[in-house]
Amino acid sequence: MQRSFTDQLNRTIHISYPPKRIISLVPSQTELLFDLGLDSEIIGITKFCVHPESKSKEKTKIGGTKKLNLELIRSLKPDLIIGNKEENEQSQIEELMKDLPVWMSDIYDLEDAKNTIIQIGELVDRMPEAAYLNHLINAGFNDLQTLALENNLNKSVAYLIWKNPYMFAGRNTFINHMLAMNGLNNVIRENRYPEMDLNELALLKPELIFLSSEPYPFKEKHLEEIRTVIPEAKVMLVDGEMFSWYGSRLVKAVQYLFQFQKELY
Structure with missing residues (x-):
């Protein structure tokens, strides 16, 4: 029909x-x-x-x-x-x-992502399965936010998605929302994915700098380059799928982010 x-x-x-x-x-x-x-x-x-x-x-x-x-x-x-x-x-x-x-x-935030799961569930005749995924995502992210509050996790962060030129996740992105839900404040004030060199980033004084595994595949060798310019920041590799994929991967992201938060205290 x-x-x-x-x-x-x-x-x-x-x-x-x-x-x-x-x-x-x-x-x-x-x-x-x-x-x-x-x-x-x-x-x-x-x-x-x-x-x-x-x-x-x-x-x-x-x-x-x-x-x-x-x-x-x-x-x-x-x-x-x-x-x-x-x-x-x-x-x-x-x-x-x-x-x-x-x-x-x-999609720009977790609410959008959950709405998408429900709407796609309707579109393909899989409503009960979609509702169950959202139940898991809701419970998991409520617990993540509680954990961040209990541990007073309130750190400034920059999230890199690209190199040559360096590009960052800014405001009005799903990544920015995921950072905020884990007690992290994005130092990048521009919308979307602005370019910025490391000397400009240093002026923003981020406590944490995340190098994403995607879309640019940052590796260990890239950490030192940034630490040389911004030695006072903690520079880390992160799994980009866990911060930017907005489907059922969010269920797996919960466990990843629970573990990840512990490394930031």
């Missing part, structure tokens, strides 16, 4: 319900779809969709999140495509929207 849904860009799409041929354009949402039990319905994913490994490696790869193979996508004849405003290129999405049902998310 045909059903209509409104996505987070306030667009209405019409799909055959429940959808049987789904393409996901975002790694975190791909993992969510698998965790909702849609193994056979998922027919195409991006090359960056790596979780769960055993299932994702068997699926057709339709390019990268920002370099989609539009002809391949069309040839797969999907009855639903799920993307994200930030992670996918607007021009490519608009091209797909001309003749295919594309549902888009737009």
